[in-house]
Amino acid sequence: MTVLDLTQAPARPPLTRLALVELVELRKMTDTRAGRWLLAIIALVAIATVVVFMAVRPADEQSAGQLFGLSQIGVGLLLPVVGILAVTGEWSQRTALTTFALVPQRLRILTAKVLAAVVLATGFVLLGLVLGVLGRGVGGVLGVSSGEWDLPVRAIGSMLLVEVATVLIGVAFGTLLMNTPVAIVLYFVLPTVWTTVGSMVKALRDASVWLDTNRAFEPLTGESAATGTEWARAGTAIALWMVVPLAIGAYRLMKREVK
Amino acid sequence: MIEVERLTKRYGPTTVVEDVSFGCRPGTVTGFLGPNGAGKSTTMRMLCGLTPATSGTATVLGVPFASIPNPGRHVGVLLDASAQHAGRTGRETLALTARVLGVPAKRADEMLETVGLAGKAAGRRVGNYSLGMRQRLGIAQALVGDPSVLVLDEPANGLDPEGIYWMRTLLRDFADRGGAVLLSSHLLHEVEAVADTLVVIAGGRVVANGAKSDLLAPSGRTFVRALDPAALYTALVAAGLPVLRREPTGDGGEAFVVEAPAEAIGRAAAASRAVLLELRQAGGGGLEELFLTLTGGQAGPATPSPSVPQEALR
Numbered sequence: 001m002t003v004l005d006l007t008q009a010p011a012r013p014p015l016t017r018l019a020l021v022e023l024v025e026l027r028k029m030t031d032t033r034a035g036r037w038l039l040a041i042i043a044l045v046a047i048a049t050v051v052v053f054m055a056v057r058p059a060d061e062q063s064a065g066q067l068f069g070l071s072q073i074g075v076g077l078l079l080p081v082v083g084i085l086a087v088t089g090e091w092s093q094r095t096a097l098t099t100f101a102l103v104p105q106r107l108r109i110l111t112a113k114v115l116a117a118v119v120l121a122t123g124f125v126l127l128g129l130v131l132g133v134l135g136r137g138v139g140g141v142l143g144v145s146s147g148e149w150d151l152p153v154r155a156i157g158s159m160l161l162v163e164v165a166t167v168l169i170g171v172a173f174g175t176l177l178m179n180t181p182v183a184i185v186l187y188f189v190l191p192t193v194w195t196t197v198g199s200m201v202k203a204l205r206d207a208s209v210w211l212d213t214n215r216a217f218e219p220l221t222g223e224s225a226a227t228g229t230e231w232a233r234a235g236t237a238i239a240l241w242m243v244v245p246l247a248i249g250a251y252r253l254m255k256r257e258v259k
Numbered sequence: 260m261i262e263v264e265r266l267t268k269r270y271g272p273t274t275v276v277e278d279v280s281f282g283c284r285p286g287t288v289t290g291f292l293g294p295n296g297a298g299k300s301t302t303m304r305m306l307c308g309l310t311p312a313t314s315g316t317a318t319v320l321g322v323p324f325a326s327i328p329n330p331g332r333h334v335g336v337l338l339d340a341s342a343q344h345a346g347r348t349g350r351e352t353l354a355l356t357a358r359v360l361g362v363p364a365k366r367a368d369e370m371l372e373t374v375g376l377a378g379k380a381a382g383r384r385v386g387n388y389s390l391g392m393r394q395r396l397g398i399a400q401a402l403v404g405d406p407s408v409l410v411l412d413e414p415a416n417g418l419d420p421e422g423i424y425w426m427r428t429l430l431r432d433f434a435d436r437g438g439a440v441l442l443s444s445h446l447l448h449e450v451e452a453v454a455d456t457l458v459v460i461a462g463g464r465v466v467a468n469g470a471k472s473d474l475l476a477p478s479g480r481t482f483v484r485a486l487d488p489a490a491l492y493t494a495l496v497a498a499g500l501p502v503l504r505r506e507p508t509g510d511g512g513e514a515f516v517v518e519a520p521a522e523a524i525g526r527a528a529a530a531s532r533a534v535l536l537e538l539r540q541a542g543g544g545g546l547e548e549l550f551l552t553l554t555g556g557q558a559g560p561a562t563p564s565p566s567v568p569q570e571a572l573r
Contacts, residue, residue, distance in 0.1 A: 017329075024358050031355070032346035033384065094342035097309065098400065101336040102359045104308050104325035258309035259300075 018115075021108055026116035029086050038082055039120075045074030046127060050135045054144055062139050063147030065155055068132030069221060072159055075124045079163070080170025083117045084183045087174030087249075096258050106253050110175065114246075117171050121163040129156065158220040165234075169213065169242045175249030178256075191241070210236045260285055260408050260439040261306065266315035268301050268463075275301050278315070279465050281458045283408070283439040288430055290454030290471075291443040292550060298463040299443040300338070303412050306441075307336055319408055331360045334408045335401030340393040340416070345386030349376055349396050352385060353403060360404040370399040375425075390417030398426070409433060409440045415449040427453040447550045459550065480541035481521050486534040488513035498527035516541045 029035050049070050054062060087110075090096040103109055132151060139145025170187060177183040191213055198208025198215075209215050216237035219230040226234070261283035268276040276298040283289045293299050304310035306317040308325035319327065319334050327333055343352055353367035371377045374395040385393065394417055401409055409430070415423050430440050430453055444450045450457070457474055459467040467474060480503060485491035495502055495515065500523060504516040514537070517524055521538050528535050 020361070021359065024355055027358070028344075028355065031351050032344055034346050089344065093344040093346075094339065095344050097338050097342040098336075098356070100309055101307050101338065102331045102356065104327075104330060255311075257304070257311065259304060 018108060018112060021103060022112040022115045022119075025086070025109070025112040026119055029082055029116060029120065032089075034085065035082065038078065038085070042075055042078045042082075042124065043127060045078065046071040046124070046131060049074055050131050054135055054139050059139075059144055059146040061147060062136065062145035064132040064136040064149050065151050066132075066147060067135040068128045068151060069155070069159065071128040071131040072125070072163060072221075075121075075128065076163060076166050079121060079124060079167045080173075080187060081184060082120060083167045083170030084174040084187060085180065086113050086117065087171055088178060088180040088183050091178045092180045100258050107250060110250055110253060114168060114171055117167045118164050121167045122160065125156070125160045125163055128159070154225060155221070158226070162217045162220055162234075165217070165238050165242060166213075168246070169238075172242045172244075172246035172249060175253065176245040178249075178252070209233055211240050213237045213241055261289075261317075261319050261410075261441055262321075263302070263306060263317045264315055266302060266305055266317055267313045268298070268305060268310065269313045275463050276305070277463045279460065279463070280315075281465065281468055283441050283456070285407075285437050285439050286434055287455040288434045288440040288442060288453050289456045289458060290450035291441055291458050291460065292447065292450060293443075293445065293460035295445050297445075297460045299445075299460060300412050302460070303338060303410055303441070303443060306410060307334075307338065309338070319410075329360060329404075331356070331404040331406070332362075333404070333406050334410060335404060335406040337394075337397040337401045337409075337411045337414055339412065340390065340397040340414070343385045343393060343396065346384055348382055348384050349388065349392075350381040352396060353399055356400050356403050362404060366403055366405075367399075370403050373402065373429075374399040391419060391422055394418055394426075395422070398429070407438050409438060409442075411440070412443050413445070414442065415444060415446070423449060479518065479520070481517050481519060481524055482514060482537065482539050482541040483517055483524050483528075483535065484508060484512070484514040484537035485528065486536060488515075490531060491515070491528060491533045491535075494527045494531035494533050495524065497531070498523070500524060500527060 030039060050067050053067065053070050090099055099109060100106060129151065133149075136145050136147065136149060170183075173183045173187045174180075177186065194208065195212050195214050198204045198212055210233045216230075216233040219226045220234055263282065264280050266276055266279045267274070279298070279302055281289070291299055291302075301310060305312045306319065306324060308323065317323065319330075324330060324334065330336075347355075350367065350371065353370060354364055357364050357367040368377070368381075371381045376392065376395050376399065380388075380392065385396065388396065394414055398411070398414060401411065411430075415426060418426060430442065434440050434455070442450060442454065451471070454471055457467065457469065457471050458465060483491065483495075492502065492505075492513075492515065495517060500517050500519040502515050503518050506514045506516065508514050521540070525535070525538060
C-alpha cells in the first residue's frame with residue numbers, strides 16, 4: 001500500500017501557509033456578487049457622506065480630520081456585515097465542505113478570516129484618509145472648505161482600532177452563530193437594545209458605559225485624547241462583544257460536524 | 260490507499276454508521292453502494308475528517324486525512340456538488356482552490372477544459388449552473404491538485420447519460436494511471452460499469468464487500484421457461500430440483516429460477532417431454548438483484564436480511 005511519508009512532505013513553513021490562506025480568505029470576501037456590491041456600497045456611502053457634508057456645512061468646519069472621521073461612519077456601520085458574511089457564508093453556501101477539506105486546520109481558516117477582516121478595515125481607513133485630504137483639497141479649490149489640514153496620528157490610530165474592533169465583532173458574531181440572518185439581526189439589534197435598556201434602567205447605567213460599544217468607543221474617536229478609564233471601558237466592551245463570542249465560536253467550530 | 264477500520268458514528272441513540280471497514284487499493288475504482296440514508300455520506304465525511312467518528316479509524320495514504328499537509332495535493336474530494344458559493348464564477352471557484360493548493364492558476368483552466376466547462380460557462384456564476392455542471396465543476400475541483408486518491412460522493416447525480424459515460428472514462432483512466440477512486444452511488448448501473456471492487460452498505464453496516472467479479476460470480480442458478488409451465492414445474496419437482504422462484508412472464512405464463520445446472524433441468528424436461536423455450540444462467544440483472552436483496556429493496560435504512568449469508572457473497 002502506498003503510504004504518505006510525512007517527513008518527505010512539502011515543507012511549507014506554517015507562517016507562509018497562513019499568509020497564503022489569509023490572502024485566499026481576503027479574496028473570498030471580495031470575489032462574490034454579494035461581497036463586491038457590499039464593498040462598493042460601503043465605499044460609495046463614505047464618499048457620499050463627505051460630499052454631502054461639504055455641501056451643507058460652513059467652510060470653517062471642513063477640516064481634513066473632520067472629513068476623515070465622517071467617511072468612517074458608514075464604514076463602521078456596514079463593514080461588520082462583510083465580516084459576518086465571511087464566516088456565515090461558509091455555512092449558508094455550504095462551502096465549508098470544500099474549505100475544510102482543503103485546509104483541515106479549522107482554526108487556521110478562522111485566523112485567516114480575522115486577519116483578512118483586519119486588512120479590509122485598514123483599507124477603508126486608508127480610503128477615509130484619502131477622502132479627508134482630497135475633500136479638503138477640492139473644497140479649498142471650490143472655496144467651500146477652510147478648515148485645518150492636519151490629520152493627527154492619534155485620531156487615525158484610534159479610528160483604525162475602533163474600525164478593526166467593529167469588523168471583528170461582526171466576525172465574532174458570525175463565528176458564534178454560524179447563520180447569516182441570525183448573526184446580522186443580532187449584530188444590529190443587540191447593541192441597540194443594550195443601549196436603550198442601559199439608558200432607561202438606572203441600575204444598568206453605570207455598567208452600560210463599560211459594556212455598550214456605542215458609548216465605549218465614542219471617546220476614542222473624539223476631539224481630545226481618551227483617558228485611562230475610557231480605554232478600559234473600550235477594552236471591556238471589546239472583550240464582551242468580540243473576544244467572548246469569538247472564543248466560544250472557535251470552540252464550536254473545532255467541535256462541530258462540517259456537512 | 261484508503262483504509263477504513265471499524266468506523267462507527269452515533270448521534271445520541273441513533274447509530275448511523277456501524278463498524279464499517281474496507282480498503283481501496285491503487286489502480287482500482289471502489290464502488291460504495293447503498294440506498295439513500297445508508298450511511299455513505301457520513302462515512303465519507305468521517306474519512307475526510309469533517310465529521311468526528313464515534314469510534315474506529317480512517318486513513319488515507321497511511322495517515323488520518325487531517326494530518327496530510329496540504330491534503331488537496333494528495334486526495335481529491337467531492338462531497339456535495341451543490342456546496343459551492345452561488346455568487347462566485349466557476350473559474351473563480353477553481354482559481355481559489357488552485358491558490359490554496361499552491362498549484363499554478365493555469366491548472367485551474369486546464370481542469371475546466373477537462374470537464375467541459377471552459378469558455379463561456381467558466382465565467383458564469385455557479386448559482387446559474389445546472390446540477391450536472393456543478394458536478395463537473397466539483398470533479399474539476401477534486402482534480403486540480405493532481406491527487407492520487409479521489410473521494411467522490413454521488414458524482415453522477417444530475418449528469419446526463421453522456422456525462423455519466425464521460426465520468427466513467429475519466430475515473431477509469433485515473434485508476435489505470437495508478438490512482439485509487441472511492442465512488443459512492445445509490446444507483447447500481449452507474450457504478451457497475453466502472454468499479455473493480457464493491458462495498459455495499461445498508462443501515463449503516465457493510466453487507467457485501469469484495470471484487471465485483473466475485474460478487475457477480477455465477478450463482479449456480481438457472482432460469483428456465485417452457486411452453487407449458489405447469490408441466491415443467493411438475494417435472495422439476497419430480498426430479499427433485501429446488502425451484503427458488505416463480506416469475507410470471509408477459510404472456511401469462513410462468514418462468515422458474517432453479518438451483519440446478521442447466522443440464523439437469525434439460526434432462527428433467529426431456530423426460531417429461533416438456534418443450535423448453537428458454538434455458539440460461541440466472542442473474543442476468545447483474546448487481547441489481549444482489550443490491551436489491553442486500554438492501555431489502557427499499558430506499559430507507561434497512562437491516563441486512565439475515566437470509567443472505569454474507570460469506571456466500573464474498
